[in-house]
Amino acid sequence: MNKANDKSGAFTLIIDRFEGEKAYLIGDGANAQLDKKLLPRQAKEGDAIVLTASLDRLERLAREKTAKEILNEILTVKKKT
Numbered sequence: 001m002n003k004a005n006d007k008s009g010a011f012t013l014i015i016d017r018f019e020g021e022k023a024y025l026i027g028d029g030a031n032a033q034l035d036k037k038l039l040p041r042q043a044k045e046g047d048a049i050v051l052t053a054s055l056d057r058l059e060r061l062a063r064e065k066t067a068k069e070i071l072n073e074i075l076t077v078k079k080k081t
Contacts, residue, residue, distance in 0.1 A: 010052045015045050025049060 013025035013032055023039055025032045032051070039049065 009054055010050055012048050012050050015039070015043060015047045015049060017045055 011027060011030060013027040013030060016024045016026045018024075018036060021036050023034050023036045023043070025034065043049065
């Protein structure tokens with residue numbers, strides 16, 4: 001089993017239970033709560049799920065740009081009033 005703190009960015013969690021539309025996953029050093037619809041349809045309690053995490057720096061830059069534009073717009077409106 002990959003550990004949650006491995007440098008690979010992938011780790012394994014076990015489906016502990018389902019409550020309504022939520023799935024609760026547990027693992028070594030990591031727990032997660034996900035919408036059930038994000039898991040494979042046939043997933044059931046006890047199944048091992050491999051999650052992969054990666055950075056999207058372009059998305060981050062785009063969000064920062066949008067936030068700055070909104071802030072500048074707000075500040076510009078305040079200066080005019």
